[in-house]
Amino acid sequence: xxxxLTASNTVSLPQDDRVGGLPAAIFLLLALVPFAAGFGxxxxxxxxxxxxxxxxxxxxxxxxxxxxxxxxxxxHAAFVGIGAYAVGILGAHGITDMLVSLPSALLxxxxxxxxTGNVCLRTRSVYFIMITLAFGQMAYFIxxxxxxxxxxxxLTIRLRSTLFGFAILQNDRSFYYFVLLALLAxxxxxxxxxxxxxxxxxxxxxxxxxxxxxxxxxxxxxxxxGYVIAGAVGGLSGFLLANATQFVSPAFMSWQRSGExxxxxxxxxxxxxxxxxxGAAAYLLIEEALGGITEQWKLIFGPLLVLIVLFARGxxxxxxxxxxxxxxxx
Amino acid sequence: MSTxxxxxxxxxxxxxxxxxxxxxxxxxxxxxxxxFINLAHGVQYMLGAYLAVAFYALTGNFLVALVxxxxxxxxxxxxxxxxxxxxxxxxxxxxxxxxxxxxxxxxNQAVKTVWGAAPLTLPIxxxxxxxxxxxxxxxxxxxxxxxxxxxLAIGLLLYILVGHTRVGMLVRAGATNxxxxxxxxxxxxxxxxIVFGFGTMLAAFAGAMIAPILSVEPGMGDSVLxxxxxxxxxxxxxxxxxxxxxxxxxxxxxxxxxxxxxDILRLVMPPSPAxxxxxxxxxxxxxxxxxxxxxxxxxxxxxxxxxx
Numbered sequence: 001x002x003x004x005l006t007a008s009n010t011v012s013l014p015q016d017d018r019v020g021g022l023p024a025a026i027f028l029l030l031a032l033v034p035f036a037a038g039f040g041x042x043x044x045x046x047x048x049x050x051x052x053x054x055x056x057x058x059x060x061x062x063x064x065x066x067x068x069x070x071x072x073x074x075x076h077a078a079f080v081g082i083g084a085y086a087v088g089i090l091g092a093h094g095i096t097d098m099l100v101s102l103p104s105a106l107l108x109x110x111x112x113x114x115x116t117g118n119v120c121l122r123t124r125s126v127y128f129i130m131i132t133l134a135f136g137q138m139a140y141f142i143x144x145x146x147x148x149x150x151x152x153x154x155l156t157i158r159l160r161s162t163l164f165g166f167a168i169l170q171n172d173r174s175f176y177y178f179v180l181l182a183l184l185a186x187x188x189x190x191x192x193x194x195x196x197x198x199x200x201x202x203x204x205x206x207x208x209x210x211x212x213x214x215x216x217x218x219x220x221x222x223x224x225x226g227y228v229i230a231g232a233v234g235g236l237s238g239f240l241l242a243n244a245t246q247f248v249s250p251a252f253m254s255w256q257r258s259g260e261x262x263x264x265x266x267x268x269x270x271x272x273x274x275x276x277x278x279g280a281a282a283y284l285l286i287e288e289a290l291g292g293i294t295e296q297w298k299l300i301f302g303p304l305l306v307l308i309v310l311f312a313r314g315x316x317x318x319x320x321x322x323x324x325x326x327x328x329x330x
Numbered sequence: 331m332s333t334x335x336x337x338x339x340x341x342x343x344x345x346x347x348x349x350x351x352x353x354x355x356x357x358x359x360x361x362x363x364x365x366f367i368n369l370a371h372g373v374q375y376m377l378g379a380y381l382a383v384a385f386y387a388l389t390g391n392f393l394v395a396l397v398x399x400x401x402x403x404x405x406x407x408x409x410x411x412x413x414x415x416x417x418x419x420x421x422x423x424x425x426x427x428x429x430x431x432x433x434x435x436x437x438n439q440a441v442k443t444v445w446g447a448a449p450l451t452l453p454i455x456x457x458x459x460x461x462x463x464x465x466x467x468x469x470x471x472x473x474x475x476x477x478x479x480x481x482l483a484i485g486l487l488l489y490i491l492v493g494h495t496r497v498g499m500l501v502r503a504g505a506t507n508x509x510x511x512x513x514x515x516x517x518x519x520x521x522x523x524i525v526f527g528f529g530t531m532l533a534a535f536a537g538a539m540i541a542p543i544l545s546v547e548p549g550m551g552d553s554v555l556x557x558x559x560x561x562x563x564x565x566x567x568x569x570x571x572x573x574x575x576x577x578x579x580x581x582x583x584x585x586x587x588x589x590x591x592x593d594i595l596r597l598v599m600p601p602s603p604a605x606x607x608x609x610x611x612x613x614x615x616x617x618x619x620x621x622x623x624x625x626x627x628x629x630x631x632x633x634x635x636x637x638x
Contacts, residue, residue, distance in 0.1 A: 072424065119621060123628045126367070126423065130563040131624045133556070134617040141617075145610030255556060259431060266428050296443055302436025309429040310417055 023187065023274040030180055034173050046172045048288060050244050052281045053183045058237035059264045059276035060183075061230040064190045066262070067271030068199070069226050070206030071121070074129045075136025076261050079109040079231045081143060081253030083238020088155045088248040092148075098161040098239075105239040106232045112139070113231025117224045136258055143250040154249025161243055169243055179240050183277070186233050190273055193229070202226050267308065269317030278316055334468040339589045340582065345474045347581020348481025352536035353554060354561040354573045355488060356529025362505035362568020363525050366415065367423050369430035371533055372555025373437040378403050378534025379541040379550065380441055383452045392455040399538050400531050407530030411523060419522070434552070442548040449545030477539050484532070485574055492570050501525060505568035557584075560616055564623050566630030576631065580616050587612040 030053065037045035058080050065071040083105035090101045116135040123131050144152045160169040169175040193199045204212045205219045213219050242248050251257070260283065268279025286304070290297035312319040357371050381399035382392075389395055410433070418426050453459075454473045461469040492498040500521055503511045512518040537551075544550070561580050565572025592608035599607075623631060 119625050123624050126567065127563060127624055127628055127630075130559060131621055134560075134620045134624075137556075137617045138614050138621075141610045141613040144613075145606055147606045151606075256552075259427075262424070263428050263431065266424055270424070296439060298435045298439035299443065302432040302434070302439065305432025305435070306414060306429045309421070309425045309432070310414070313425075 023277075026274055026277055027180075027184060027187075030183075031177075034176055043172055046176050047244070048284070050172075050176050050179050052284050053179045053277075054237055054240045054244055055261070055264065055284060056277040056280035057179075057183050057186050057240065058234050059261055059268075059280045060186050060190055060273060061233035061237070062261050063265040063268075063271065063273055063276035064194070064233075065226055065230040066265060067273075067275075068194055068203050068206065069223060071223065071227065072129050072262070073120075073132040073227075073230075074255065074258050074262065075116075075132035075134070075139070076230075076234055077255070077257035078136040078139035078253045079113065079234025080238040080241060080257070081139060081248070081250070082109045082112055083235030084242035084248040084252050085143060085146075085149070085155075085238075086235070087161065087239055087242035088157050089146075089149055091157045091159065092155065096159050096162050097165065098163055101161050102236075102239055105235045107235075109235025109238065110228050110232040113228045113234075114224070117227040117231075121220055121223050121227065133255060133258070136253060136255060140250050140253040140255075143253055150249070152250060154247055154251070157242055157246045157248065160246065161239075175243065179244070182236060182240060186236065187273060187277070189229075189233070193226075194273070198222065198225070263305070267315050269315035272317055275315055275317045282316055334465060335589075337464065337468065338470060339586055341470060341474065341478070343582035343585035344578065345478050345481075345581070346585050347578035348478050348485075349536050349540055350554070350557055350561050350581055351485060351574055351577035352481055352532050352539075354558040354565070354577050355484075355570065356532040357558050358562040358565065358568060358570065358573045359501065359505075359525050360529050361562065363501055363508060364419055364504075364522050365423075365508065366419055367426045367430070368415070368529075369427060369555060370410070370433040370437070371529070371558065372551030373434050374403060374407060374530050374551070375533040375537040375554055376441065376546075376548070376551035377406065377437065378537025379452075379544075379546045380445060380450070380537075381534065382538035382541050383450050383546055384445075386452055392452075396535075396538050400534055403534030404527055404531050407534075408523065408527055411526050415526070416519075438548045438552075447548060449547040451545060452541040454542040471543075473542060480539065484535075488570055497521075497524065557616070560620050562630075564620055564630055566633040569630070569632040572630060572632030580619070583619060584612075584616050587615040591615075 030049065033049045034042075034046060037049075058076065061079070062073060062076045065073060086105035086108045087101050090096070090104060095101065116132070120128060120131045120135065149155045160167065160175065162168065169178055194203070201212060201217050201219075201222050204215075205217075205223060209219050212222075238252070241252065264279040264283045265276045266279065267282050268275030268277065287297070287301065290300050294300075308315075312322075353371065353375055357368065360366055360368050360371070378399055381402050382395050385395035385398040385402075386392060389398070414429065414433070418429055454471075458472045458476050461471050462475070464470050490498075492501055500511060500516055504518070504521060504525075508518060511521075557580065561576045562573055564580070565574070565576035588609070591612035592604050595604035595608050595611070627633075
């Protein structure tokens, strides 16, 4: 009865040819978006895709622990929220330089991940899901009680982060490329980790923790390191989100947010990294497109999720593979 | 903090716990026996409340409305099982989560479309609408006592059903090892349907019973769903006894925490910070409790045997 949570979708291997091509195409497309946006409502398109990439960073981190480590975190939004609050709280005290706020955001999320990871990683499967949910909810309620920083109502951030006092993120287009760079860095980081020796142990612990510890690896410590890295990258996403929306609120950490992140990585295809980017884009763009058609878009979106699960196993990447297989045979 | 207030809050806590038990019972059965994470369980509770309101508007009789709502909820639940859930039993937990999440999104919006976003109300049945005197000068609404009573009665019924009947034996066996039960010649799919239908009716019953004292609105199932998961995880997945005790524990801790956190904090800190910190600590209390339980008992308080 122990199947399930570790999700049996295959992890693509380095020699798989599409690992090189598809991610490169994704990043190329993202780099071209601002040029295409020039022809339409520029600030709307830039804003939408900035949001997509910010969530893609958080989804990447979740895909790393969930798809490769088998650790399904239902409290991932807490890391994003903590990163965002680091920006907001520092900003409220007049500190806007990213040389301070970015490391603070990463460190705050990493420390939260370390402390909670010590407890969470002792549990398995659905109990892990629930205990990460518990910590996510605690972070949510703590944020709501920060009366000096807006409490439940949240906190407006007057200025985007600066670098050496220069407002380099104030322009929407340069902010877009800054986020794209962050996404690329996060992607390359996780790819490097996944195929390193550390990553092999981390993935091995998903397949069979008992065997890994029999081989002499301290599975708990490997998982804790992975969990802390994912937490810190979640904090990066939060740093960018706070700058994008110029607002933070406890709602950033709600369990619905954590659920959305899980859906994003499932939608794209678990354990592929670039699937997380595709999933985040698909989720937010579908939401946006349906929202444009009708106010009742959820009546379409809900059944769509059900249909995807019933008929597109392995997410959109899995579906693409299946279609390619059909065409290949024909 | 008078004794009277404490008694009232303990009763409120019991009432909340009983409500959680009604929802968690179905959830833990479905999860324990079918290994199926049904996030849509919360909207089935919501649907129960809405159906009760709708049938009350038609018939004007609470009891008739309750029966009709249960029947309609059962039909709808079985339809969902037949159309969707049945195809998900062999899937990953994560796929079950995403599909049932899709159902939540759909039903929350559908309810909003059909009945509107404004909260609805259901009058308390005439016969139970008053209050009774618990102690001199202390009144308590009868309807809440009815909820506690009916919840305890259903707890007893479940205890007999699960512990002392043939179907119950199969359910317990299924919670331990469903594949083995199937190999022994039991029609596991029929068992699944019975369990699922029963769980749906319990959730709808909870929704219909709470409707008179709570506003019936879209999304009312979401927070309850999370609490029900907290209950079954603390109690141990698949364990009815665990769900019962954990539900009462959570109900009491949450209610008493919310009522008295500020007063207790005032003993150790000035009133102003106590007022801001108090509610946050009160909301967190059950999650702290869950984290502690899982830290010391990683499989909950009463793990069903045969589960790791």
